[in-house]
Amino acid sequence: MTELSSASQPEAEQEQAAEGDSVAVSRWSLQAPGIDVFWPILAAVLTTIVIVVALVAHSSMAAVGVGTPRTDWAPRPTPEADQPFVVVQVASFPSRDEGQSEVRKLRQSGLDAAVLKSDRYAPMNEGWYVVYIGPFTADAEGRAQAKKFTKDIEGSLVRTLHRR
Secondary structure, three states, X not given: OHHHHHHHHXXXXXXXXXXXXXXXXXXXXXXXXXXXXXXXXXXXXXXXXXXXXXXXXXXXXXXXXOOOOOOXXXXXXXXXOOOOEEEEEEEEEOOHHHHHHHHHHHHHOOOOEEEEEHHHEEXXXXXOEEEEEEEEEXXXXXXXXXXXXXXXXXXXXXXXXXXX
């Protein structure tokens, strides 16, 4: 009997090893579909969360007066070279980049602003990049339209310009 049990012991170990392998394979095959389903579900949940957060942030910004910036700016009418015109001077900077930064801020607040080089226009001092709103006509109506902007923009002034 002892011989029988010793002879059958290696066979028993082989059977256990074979059963262990089949168990491990069957566990893996059961887990694989769960993993394949998990990632798409997680992606869908995270995408939904991002969309909800973006919508809430957008509506919160609108509630405090920060709307979406305008992107439908029409081309500016160019005044005739020999005719004076009116602008609202908002600020002036020694570099174009600083001026463009201010223009972006004004446009985000809904104002149609731009930058001009002061060297080209009299009576401005040369060497500056001027942030302005306009141009308006150089008559009483144009000056009145420009004056409306100065009430809302601290430090701004109405200027009548002509090309040099």
